Amino acid sequence: MDVVIFSDVAQLSEAAAEYIVRVAQESIAARGRFMLALSGGSTPRKLYAMLAEEPYRNQIDWSKVEFFWSDERCVPSDDAESNYHLAQQVMLSKLQVAESQIHRVPADEADRDAASLAYAQEMQRAFGTTGVPRFDLIQLGMGPEGHTASLFPHQASLEESDRLVMPVTVPKPPPPRLTFTPVLLNAAIHTLFLVTGAEKEEAVQAVIEGPYQPEEYPAQIVRPTAGEVTWMFDTAAAARLSKQK
Numbered sequence: 243m244d245v246v247i248f249s250d251v252a253q254l255s256e257a258a259a260e261y262i263v264r265v266a267q268e269s270i271a272a273r274g275r276f277m278l279a280l281s282g283g284s285t286p287r288k289l290y291a292m293l294a295e296e297p298y299r300n301q302i303d304w305s306k307v308e309f310f311w312s313d314e315r316c317v318p319s320d321d322a323e324s325n326y327h328l329a330q331q332v333m334l335s336k337l338q339v340a341e342s343q344i345h346r347v348p349a350d351e352a353d354r355d356a357a358s359l360a361y362a363q364e365m366q367r368a369f370g371t372t373g374v375p376r377f378d379l380i381q382l383g384m385g386p387e388g389h390t391a392s393l394f395p396h397q398a399s400l401e402e403s404d405r406l407v408m409p410v411t412v413p414k415p416p417p418p419r420l421t422f423t424p425v426l427l428n429a430a431i432h433t434l435f436l437v438t439g440a441e442k443e444e445a446v447q448a449v450i451e452g453p454y455q456p457e458e459y460p461a462q463i464v465r466p467t468a469g470e471v472t473w474m475f476d477t478a479a480a481a482r483l484s485k486q487k
């Protein structure tokens with residue numbers, strides 16, 4: 243696990259953009275494509291905007307990138323709360339990307355079980371596997387109570403060992419969501435957490451330096467069996483870490 247601390251969101255976003263460029267180039271060189279899962283939340287907004295601009299934009303062959311989301315709020319796709327909407331507004335609409343490369347979570351469908359299954363199947367088709375897809379990169383955030391994707395403390399989603407995607411009802415509005423499950427998160431080749439803000443300092447310390455208690459701090463459940471995990475913090479979020487790099 244790598245931990246890197248930045249003085250502000252702009253520097254963190256630049257480092258995240260450089261990291262994504264590197265992993266995208268390596269993935270395309272090795273496997274001919276870059277399978278990427280984005281998060282929601284406010285932290286990656288700047289990163290997404292940066293990726294659509296130089297000097298990052300022309301360093302990625304966008305025609306070889308497939309976009310997914312590690313969780314989605316059950317709202318219409320043009321709602322301000324939609325994770326897809328954020329990425330679409332600040333990044334995807336500015337890139338030359340075909341519709342077929344953008345795998346939006348069908349979280350606005352009434353039958354959320356069916357939508358979860360359909361999304362898992364769409365993912366498996368895109369990866370060409372009937373098993374657990376291995377994303378080249380899953381980008382995640384973390385909330386002040388340690389949730390990641392839409393895996394929240396003490397919820398049954400933390401115990402899920404069968405499904406890849408499942409419906410959940412979470413304490414943070416809007417409550418109905420669809421989320422990647424631990425089995426899918428833990429298959430990733432690279433995982434990048436972006437965490438900023440003083441309100442997260444306690445959870446950051448617990449997740450990085452505390453005992454393994456994923457029921458309390460779900461972000462701890464992300465421990466890929468054969469993958470690299472990188473945490474990028476701003477100084478406010480990292481204030482309680484004993485090792486300041």
Ligand SMILES: O=C(O)[C@H](O)[C@@H](O)[C@H](O)[C@H](O)COP(=O)(O)O
Binds near residue numbers: 314384385391392
């Ligand atoms: O849909 C969501 O809400 C998320 O994907 C969620 O896991 C998010 O990443 C964290 O809540 C951090 O959000 P902030 O970046 O806004 O703090």
